[in-house]
Amino acid sequence: MKAVKRNSALWAYLEGLGKTDACGDELRALKAEYRRLYMKSYKRNERRRNQHYTLSFKRTETEIIRKAAKEHNLTENTLMKKAISAYLTSSFVIRDKIVLDRILQALLRCQSSIQQIQDRDKGRWFKADNDYENLSKVVAKIREEVTEAFANPPKLYDEIVSAIKRNPDFINTLRSIVDEHS
Secondary structure: OOOOOOOOHHHHHHHHHOOOOOOOHHHHHHHHHHHHHHHHHHHHHHHHHOOOOOOOOOHHHHHHHHHHHHHOOOOHHHHHHHHHHHHHHOOOOOOOHHHHHHHHHHHHHHHHHHHHHHHHHOOOOOOOHHHHHHHHHHHHHHHHHHHHHHHOOOOHHHHHHHHHHHOOOHHHHHHHHHHHHO
16 A cells, blocks of 8 residues: 655644554555545535525426427536526526527628728728718618627517507506416
8 A cells, every 4th residue: 555645634643643653454445434534524615605506397398498408508507506696686598599600690791891802902992981980880880780780689578668668558468468467
């Protein structure tokens, strides 16, 4: 059996017990006891540092979570952590991340094409620079709005309030919908 290093935590444990000269089966037993105590202490500290929650779901709910996790290419636990965090901070997990990425790539290609045309036409006599800059600004604004719309969709309450402001008769429609489903 390998000798215990004098500057290790195991050595300090053996020294505290007065068993620094132990060998063979006795040393194996002491090492096992030290490992058990160490793991117990480690797990206790880990539980203090990382709070754990236990959730239980019905079969139908687990299917929904499983499908959503697959759609987002996340594990079920990661999806739940992100969804809870997003809900509490009012920023949402994007359902169609792939669609958002495609839109953003298309906008970036448009912006790049505009920049290339602007660079090519620099110095020409008809000076369309302002038009290109305006186009580039419009594309950048669209990109920001799309990102905002996907990442932070408006809250239902705000949407209802704005719909009522636009059309005061909407409240009657809303009441009839609530009456039908209650």
